[in-house]
Amino acid sequence: MARDAKIMSAAYRQYRQDRDDRRRELERREAEVYRRLPRVEAIDRQLRGTAAKIVLAAFQEGGDPERALLELRSGNLALQRERAELLVGGGFPFDYLDGGPACPQCQDSGYLPDGAPCRCLSAYYTREQNRRLSKLLDLGSQSFDTFSLDWYSPQVWPEYGRSPLENMGMVREICREYARSFERRGGNLLFTGPPGLGKTFLSACIAREVSERGFSVVYDTAGHIFQQFESAKFGRENPYEEDPDREINRYLNCDLLIMDDLGTEMMTNFIPPMFYRTVNDRLLNQRHTVLSTNLTVEQLGQRYGAAALSRIQGEYQVLRFFGDDIRLLKRNRR
Secondary structure, X not given: OOOOHHHHHHHHHHHHHHHHHHHHHHHHHHHHHHHHOHHHHHHHHHHHHHHHHHXXXXXXXXXXXXXXXXXHHHHXXXXXXXXXXXXXXXXXXXXXXXXXXOOOOOOOOOEOOOOOXXXXXXXXXXXXXXXXXXXXXXXXXXOHHHOOOOOOOOOOEOOOOEOHHHHHHHHHXXXXXXXXXXXXXXXXXXXXXXXXOOHHHHXXXXXXXXXXXXXXXXXXXXXXXXXHHHHHHHOOOOOOOOOHHHHHHHHHHOXXXXXXXXXXXXXXXXXHHHHHHHHHHHHHOOOXXXXXXXXXXXXXXXXXXXXXXHHHHHHOEEEEOXXXXXXXXXXXXX
């Protein structure tokens, strides 16, 4: 599973900040309780010393170490009961000073012994990734459950042999299954059709669900992606103030790349080979891609070349969008 280093760095900074905040809050609580209930502080000192005594008792020569261990544990439990009674009697919850690791698996380090990110840190990664995706996509309200078919006509379109309603019901379920089975199957999708039919909405649905399953997701427009390639290739000034090499690495190596508005970028001789490189490199490295365009498959071939068209026709599931422009329908109903 690929991880975006930039997002992971931001996630880990937030992870450490929250961990440090918890520690500072525990210190504040201890100072508050110890000031009002000095006996609790004395008990805590005794409890901290008990662990060392238990270890010594286990290795003590002569006598019965097992009996010593039982006595120490019994005394420990008695101190814990007294401590809880003091806290409750002083108006505090009995667990007010409990400050063990929030994650017992990694002990709040964020990483497991084998160096892999722990589940707790992975959750921070997902939140940070979704926060960034939400700047481009409406992840808050766009989901498969809120994707409405009410705007699609039930009248059959002869050129397609089905209605927009039937077609979009099928497309929605294909996208839902793609997101849910991403870890097992993955694959590549091509959304093609006029604007205003739900291509970006379904892209957001897929991005949201795949991201929440812990995979790295990059959503971007074709124009912005090709700008990064041009800046890296020719050393041109980058209007986005980004490191183009780092951005290209994200595009080529994330688990899922969603390239939107393909075909709307300003065309140059440089664009077709860069598009082919993106498609081909990701296929060779078994990375998965969703392309979204207003062009037909044939128009994509005319624009980006036969090699790119061959890769798309051989490796992508083509989902055709047709119907009335939903934006116009909503505007006319106001």
